[in-house]
Amino acid sequence: MTRLAQTADLTDVQTEILSTVRSFVDKEIIPRAQELEHGDVYPTEIVEGLAEMGIFGLTIPEEFGGLGESLLTYALVAEEIARGWMSVSGVINTHFIMAHLITQHGTPEQQADYLPRMATGDLRGAFSMSEPELGSDVAAIRTKATRDGDEYVINGSKTWLTNGENATLVAFLVKTDEGSDSPYKNMTTFLVEKTPGLGERLPGFSIPGRIDKMGYKGIDTTDASFDGFRIGADKILGGQPGRGFYQMMDGVEVGRVNVAARGCGVAIRAFELAIEYAQQRETFGKPIAQHQAIAFKLAEMGTKVEAAHTMMVRAARLKDSGERFDVEAGMAKLLASEFASEVTQESFRIHGGYGYSKEYEIERLMREAPFLLIGEGTSEIQKTIISRGLLKEYASKR
16 A cells, blocks of 8 residues: 555445455556557456456446445546556446436436446446537537437437447437527437447447547547437437436536546556656666655655545545535546646656657556546636636625
């Protein structure tokens, strides 16, 4: 057990879960991450191992076969997994958000159908809001579902679908005409169950191919295409159209805590690599850790790791307590993602020329950390959310 990134007042169950996950990360993920990442290979055996441990059902209620654990437990698990390889944490993140959406917003029939299969990992979840040229302007989505009797016909394209190839249950946010003046009330979430793979998965619905990325490899990121795709009205999340935007924002909010956790995991690993290397590498007759320039870097890196972890834990606990936590989730995501990038860069500098070599793990982290700055909303979006919340809370009385 290390000094940094510890969490007080955990239950015995939480402690046991985290110990088991950490052992799995050290034995099964870290030794294999470099080879799989450089080959852009989906970590099938690792994912199956997580399923056997019950991680896919971590937050799913016990009545549906899950473990019924809290957001805090999940965030700490995600932190541990991201410490090993961020792409693996991405596999379970979209699944977790999908399970959250169905648990919080699904009809009883949808919950009974999907959640037991999701708890075992037999059904793996993903969700999609983004579209080409859309960016952060969710209200501008163009993919549209038109009512036709008891069915809807969907046409359009989505992009940046994490786990698009391997997920078997995907929540898609699309435009529907509900007659509201607000575009946010004219959006609906549809649940599409499909087979894994690329190409046409259902009549009128296809996953064209993978998006080639700078980092965050191993995990598949795809587009999705609808061309006259027909789907029953019973596949609307919650059973009623027009609620999709608010449902998805709920999912993204808890997703921001997850991205914060992943930022913490990446930062922890970058720090571990740096402090170990600094004690082994010698210059001018002594380990570089004994040079003040390096020692000060390690001090700043450790402080950032601790601060990010503390903020992430606070946001998760606020959510678990039932309190509003949009500002805190934004703060946690902003701080953890920015600090992960900074700590990783400092670790890279401490490694010197070796940091540029693919033989060293820090090279991979340098390509993974930038994703955290944009995933689940850019840093600028987080600042917008935070400032609006603060201005509302501290509104001038004059």
